[in-house]
Amino acid sequence: MTSDLARTLAEEAEAESITTFVAAAVVTDADLILLVRRKPDDYMGGLWEIPSGHVDAGETILDAVRRETLEETGLTVASVDRYLGHFDYENSRGTTTRQFNFAVTASETGPVILTEHDLYQWAALAGDLPGITDGVREILARV
DSSP, X not given: OOHHHHHHHHHHHHHTTOOEEEEEEEEEETTEXXXXXXXXXXXXXXXXXXXXXXXOTXXXXXXXXXXXXXXXXXXXXXXXXXXEEEEEEEOTTSSEEEEXXXXXXXXXXXXXXXXXXXXXXXXXXXXXXXXXXXXXXXXXXXX
């Protein structure tokens, strides 16, 4: 995955007046995908999602996907393998956030150490995935 792609994605979003970015990682282990659940008192509490977080100022989208995966799960991203697409959503401030989603390979798939979520699960992609947004569901269909 190249930094050119990350720069192009950011430029395209900014051209659409979207300036808040989130980077997200689809972490797999065999036929399973890692989902984490937002704490009940968080914005969109109880929602299951893929590890993700804000892209900080001066940070690339690819750097953020590595950092956020480590911060939220304790897992180290060995490689960012491919771009899976993006979706936009209204954030807690009422503005639009663009979430960029990447398939990644983790150095190891455990132990998962949560810092910002209350639960995690390794879910079968072929199974029913309740409690996720349509945006995440569409991204997972591309894995």
